[in-house]
Amino acid sequence: MATSKSIYTCTECGGSNAKWLGKCPHCGAWNTLTESAAEPVGGGKNRYQSLARSQPVATLSEIEASDFERTPTGQEELDRVLGGGIVAGGVVLIGGDPGIGKSTLLLQAVESLSQTVKVLYVTGEESGAQVAMRSRRLGLAGDKVRVLAEIGLEKILATLDAEQPDFCVIDSIQTLYSEQLSSAPGSVAQVRECAAQLTRTAKARGCSIVLVGHVTKEGALAGPRVLEHIVDTVLYFEGDTHSSFRLVRAIKNRFGAVNEIGVFAMTEKGLKGVANPSAIFLSTHAEPVPGSCVLVTLEGTRPMLVELQALVDSGGVSPRRLSVGLDRDRLAMLLAVLHRHAGVATGDQDVFVNAVGGVRISEPAADLAVLLAIQSSLRGRPLPKGFIAFGEIGLAGEVRPAPRGQERLKEAAKLGFSVAVVPKANAPKKAIDGLTIHAVERVEQAIEVLRGLG
Numbered sequence: 001m002a003t004s005k006s007i008y009t010c011t012e013c014g015g016s017n018a019k020w021l022g023k024c025p026h027c028g029a030w031n032t033l034t035e036s037a038a039e040p041v042g043g044g045k046n047r048y049q050s051l052a053r054s055q056p057v058a059t060l061s062e063i064e065a066s067d068f069e070r071t072p073t074g075q076e077e078l079d080r081v082l083g084g085g086i087v088a089g090g091v092v093l094i095g096g097d098p099g100i101g102k103s104t105l106l107l108q109a110v111e112s113l114s115q116t117v118k119v120l121y122v123t124g125e126e127s128g129a130q131v132a133m134r135s136r137r138l139g140l141a142g143d144k145v146r147v148l149a150e151i152g153l154e155k156i157l158a159t160l161d162a163e164q165p166d167f168c169v170i171d172s173i174q175t176l177y178s179e180q181l182s183s184a185p186g187s188v189a190q191v192r193e194c195a196a197q198l199t200r201t202a203k204a205r206g207c208s209i210v211l212v213g214h215v216t217k218e219g220a221l222a223g224p225r226v227l228e229h230i231v232d233t234v235l236y237f238e239g240d241t242h243s244s245f246r247l248v249r250a251i252k253n254r255f256g257a258v259n260e261i262g263v264f265a266m267t268e269k270g271l272k273g274v275a276n277p278s279a280i281f282l283s284t285h286a287e288p289v290p291g292s293c294v295l296v297t298l299e300g301t302r303p304m305l306v307e308l309q310a311l312v313d314s315g316g317v318s319p320r321r322l323s324v325g326l327d328r329d330r331l332a333m334l335l336a337v338l339h340r341h342a343g344v345a346t347g348d349q350d351v352f353v354n355a356v357g358g359v360r361i362s363e364p365a366a367d368l369a370v371l372l373a374i375q376s377s378l379r380g381r382p383l384p385k386g387f388i389a390f391g392e393i394g395l396a397g398e399v400r401p402a403p404r405g406q407e408r409l410k411e412a413a414k415l416g417f418s419v420a421v422v423p424k425a426n427a428p429k430k431a432i433d434g435l436t437i438h439a440v441e442r443v444e445q446a447i448e449v450l451r452g453l454g
Contacts, residue, residue, distance in 0.1 A: 008033040009188045016225030027225075035312060036183045057386060064249030068255055071167075071208075074112020078105065079266055079271035080302075081248050081254065083256015086113075086167060086208040091199050093173075093228065094248075095213040095221040096237025097247075101246055102212050105237075105264070106169045106270050114144035117166035120159070124151040138270040140146035151185060151452070153178040153194050157201060165207055170198065172212040174222065191223040199230050228252065240358050245280055245454030246271065247359070250300070260300030278305040279413060281357035287385075294388045294417065295369035296408035297361055300375035303404070303411040306354040308366065308372035314351040325355030326366065334393060338371055341397030342447045344378065344434060367393035371443065372450055384453050386418035391426070397443045409435060419453065421446055 008017045010033055014028030020255050023030050024372050070085030079085050080328065082092070103126075110119045123131055127150045135142045148159055153176050160168065170176070176194040177185040177430060195211060202209045214222040221228060228234050232254040239246040248262040263277040275279060282294065282305055291310045296303055308326075323331045331353055338344045344347070353370060366390035376383050390408060392400040402408065405426030413435040420437045427439035440446045 006035050008035055012224070012225055014188055014226045034188070035185055039300045055172055070255075071113065071117060075105065075108040075109050075262075075271075075273060077262030078109060078248065080300075081250045081253075081256075081260045082233065083250075083253055083260070087232070087255050088166070088206045089203050090206060090208050090233065091202050091231040092208075092210045092233040092235060093213050093221070093231040094210060094235040094237060095215045097215060099217070100237045100239060101264070101266060101271055102237050103171055104134070104138065105248075106171065106210060106212070107131070107140065108138065108171075108270050110145055110167070110169055111135075111142060113139040113167050114142075118164065118407055119144070119169070120146045120148060120163055120165040120168045122148045122150060122156055122159075122169060123151075123171050129231065151175045153197060155189060157197065160201060160205070160207065164205075167208045167210075169210045170212065173198075173227075174213060174214045174312060180452070187230055188224050192226055195223075195227050195230060211350060238360075243271040243358055245274070245357065257300050260399075261302065261304075277302075278411075281306040281355070281359055283307050283309075283356055285380050286380035288387075289383045290380050291373055292375035293369045293383055294412075295361070295366050295375065296388055296390050297363060297366060298402075298404060298408070303408050305412065305417075306359055306361065306416060308361075308369050308373050309351075309354045309356060310370065310377045311352040312374060312377040313350045313352075315348055319346075319348060320352075322351075323353040325358070325360050326353055330364075330367070331370065332371065333395070334367055334371055335374070337393055337395060337397055337443060338374065341442065342444045344375060344447065346374070346378065349378070363402075364392040364400075365390045367391060368399060368423075368446060372421065375447060375450055383450070384419050386416065387421075387453075388412045388417045388419070389421040391421075391423040391440075393443060399423045399440050399446060409431060409437070421449055 006022045010024040010026060012029040012032045013027035020033055024032050068087045070087055072079050072085040094102055109321055110121050111174045113119050122200060128147050131147055146163060150156055164254055173195055175187045177190050178193050181189050181193055186312060198209055216222050234252040236249045238249060244266045246264040246266060250258050252258060263274040264271040265274050293308050295306050295308050297306050321332055335346050335452045369389045372389050390402050392402060394400055401423040405422060406428055409420060409432055411431050418434055418436060418437055422437060422439060424439040427437055438449045440449060
């Protein structure tokens with residue numbers, strides 16, 4: 001009796017190898033090779049031909065360049081992240097922690113879209129009754145939403161042929177399996193094959209498809225990275241399950257801007273868009289407190305105000321540097337710059353930095369606000385009321401400009417802030433009503449301005 005051969009597939013890149021290795025020879029990741037049964041050579045090799053549409057070679061300048069028509073989902077924050085709405089034939093991959101609200105948001109979007117286009121909700125993790133129960137709880141009518149509880153890829157493709165929907169949700173891609181493969185659902189081969197087949201179907205029929213993906217314990221999308229490469233848009237659902245606020249962030253978008261962010265609040269009736277997200281990330285202090293500085297950050301095309309808090313306390317033999325929402329290595333670098341160029345020593349102090357509201361700040365324009373918050377906490381003196389700052393700090397102590405500084409300043413003035421410390425290159429040529437701007441070129445100048453205001 002012949003024994004079935006095994007192959008070892010990398011969960012990061014999808015590459016296969018004949019034997020197990022500690023390090024993937026394709027992408028270099030460690031301990032990512034998993035064993036699975038080898039597929040027969042040539043099996044189902046013609047199954048792609050029905051979906052492939054060949055087009056003649058054309059000159060680039062002769063191809064008509066028309067903008068994509070978008071259909072709003074009814075969720076303004078989701079439309080913002082998608083670039084204005086869904087695109088016919090576009091494939092979106094959305095991932096997030098279990099219970100974060102992915103299915104809830106998509107069910108609300110399906111309900112809104114069903115009023116204008118044909119929709120199909122395919123669930124592989126729940127029964128139709130469970131989806132109906134959630135729909136009733138959210139107060140959705142669901143009179144035009146078609147639901148299919150199925151995990152077989154071939155049956156789902158047949159249903160897409162019969163129903164001809166304009167928008168389809170697959171919840172989730174890890175539960176699907178193809179009869180062409182013998183591996184179990186959720187394996188690298190199955191996830192890659194099912195996603196590729198659904199993507200071809202979307203492109204061939206002009207149906208917009210949303211794939212819900214599981215995430216690993218590190219928070220990355222589970223399955224091979226090729227899953228993110230073949231889709232048009234990748235969205236991440238972020239947020240603490242203990243908080244009512246959720247963030248949807250675009251990591252990849254062929255039809256819009258990347259790093260765009262949508263803010264939602266979880267309520268009893270589902271997810272509601274937050275029109276003014278700056279209110280979430282600002283504390284409601286009656287009076288200014290030491291160690292608090294407001295930063296004007298950019299999330300995609302949207303300027304947002306986020307409060308950064310710093311606490312400097314006497315440390316022990318080995319003082320700690322802890323940051324929540326900001327890069328810890330960058331915090332250590334900023335403390336060194338503060339000591340070398342401004343003469344402010346924190347070598348024997350514990351330094352804690354936090355971004356209020358659970359938001360993660362990745363742009364270097366937060367450097368100046370972090371330093372001023374640390375200085376404020378160290379001196380025990382609060383910054384003036386209505387104070388904001390932004391700017392990148394270099395190792396030589398210079399304060400570098402931040403992109404789109406004028407928009408940041410106008411957003412701060414609109415929300416009632418009155419004092420700003422910004423890089424000299426970001427200083428506006430015309431005064432902004434109600435906003436006093438202090439332009440600085442170096443860190444020591446910013447510290448001097450801070451002492452003058454205090």
